Amino acid sequence: MATILVLDDVSASGVMVQRILSRKGHLVHAFFDEDEALRFAKSEEVDLAVLDMKLRKMEGVEVLAELRKLQPTIRCIMLTGYPTADSVERALGQGAAAYCVKPVEKQELEETVAAVLADGAAQADLLLR
């Protein structure tokens, strides 16, 4: 079980991600506002952030940078409806672990989250050794 932060400016979209991942046994917090999400990350430890690229005030990549300042080990999956080579590069450059093109299907999301968490666990194992 992991603690997951979901940030999407469209609430239905964020809630959907929250529901899909909750069913997989994760603790999911959905936010629609960047500030609220960051405030949450200040107090709570988060394993994974699922961020939409296009938000109301900031860009997903900027939020990721802020989150990294708060929690350097945080892992991240970016979601976007505008898949351009440039945005992919920026997201991965900021340390995003995966990148999903909207509309994201349930199964794809579940698999990506599982893979990123497993990979993170593997890396953590490596660090512990």
Next chain:
Amino acid sequence: MNQGLPLLPLYLVDFFGAGLMIVLSLLAVRQARRLTRLDPESVLWAYLFWLSIAMVAFALSRSVGHILRFVLVLTGFPSVWQTLAPYSGGFNSLAFAAVAALTFSFYNMHRVFARIREDADKLAAAHRELGNAHADLHKLNQHLEDRVTVRTLELTLSEQKFRRLFEGSKDMIFFCDTTGRVSDINDSGVELLGYEHRREVVGKPLATLFADEEKWSQYYCKLNSVGHIMDFEVEFLRRDGSRLYMMITASAILDANRNLQGCEAIAKDMTRFREVTERLIQSENMASVGQLAAGVAHEINTPLGIILGYTQLLKEDFEQQPEVFDTLQIVEKQTKICKRIVADLLKFSRHTTSGEMTSSSVNHCIEEVLSVVEHSLNMDHIYVQREFADNLPEVVVDRERMRQVLVNMFTNAHHAIGAEGIVGVWSRYNESCREMEIIIGDTGSGIEPTVIGRIFDPFFTTKGVGTGTGLGLSVSFGIIKDFGGRIEVQSPPRDPELVEAGMHTAFHIVLPVETAGDTG
């Protein structure tokens, strides 16, 4: 009588004077003769000569008489002298009269001569003037000839210049007479109209060359009223009935009363230009439609994702209730179709090279695709006729997307035929343009002229609901454009080989061939 004075001095003077007179008169004759010899033509000298002869006769008659008398009187024969004296005196008087007559006539002679000379001088002057006038005339004549030569040369050069312009122009240049018939046309014009000889066109009413009567009346009215017409776009009929898009600039030829006597015109062939422009407009259309589509696609993506996600969640919830589950299954399936359309739209608008561009054999690509689609074609009794050229150079394409285009083309051909027919595939290489051409033809229903201009437009489809999305050709168009090529459609085909093969529609995919020289 005068006995008081001595007579001797008198006699002596008389004697010697007479002698001297003879001598002087003889000298005068000699002088006159010399002058006469110097100038035998001179009447004056001849006159003087005869005058001096007369003077000699006079001197002799007088002096001989006086000397004889002196001698005879002194010698004591005065009687002899008495006898001779009347004869001597008579002869002397005759000679004197002769001299007088000659002397008097000299004045008149002189006047006659002066007149003659004057006349002669005048005549000579007149002759001189005539000579000068003649010389002037000759000079003028010569000058005139020179000027004519120069002018003729200038005229010839000018004529050559304009003739060359007329003959060498790649544009059509023609003239019309009063009756509106073509009176002359250059070779380019003859060729453009599809004739072989000028005489086939000369004499034709210009109106018959116009494809559209309405245009002809516009042309004629404008020339008549304004006197000229500029950049007038018309369609000309070629000999074989095909059309030529021309842009005419013409001037009216008017007489003194400003009545139309004919026209002179230059017509530029705009067929190629128009094709390029149309293609450009289509490209522009595609680009703007593409942008619009991309915007719409992005907006739709989010709600689509939400519908899809919640449907999938619900499916999980209702796994035990088949009826609800089936319903959700249908919602999910339809939503996925929407997702595919949106994805296609984005592919069409994006022009990203998602795959790798590699050097590929066109024939190989076609065979790969045919190995997949040929079976389904055969199921409907549609057979594939291959007309591949050998030794084709390779083209640089993204093979995955190239296959996508070909699948699209074969699917369209299949739909156009329905069942029973032939799909023809040609591959050709045009070395001069360095272009590869893939032609996919079908014996299907053909494309209506009213819709042929729109078939590449996104969402345009003639297929029934569920069969096509109207994006196949748009996407193919975008892909081939990415490869630096173009897709054209002809229905019916213009290529005689395709017509002979029974094709009703032909799609030409033209791809640029990069030769070794291009890539260095």
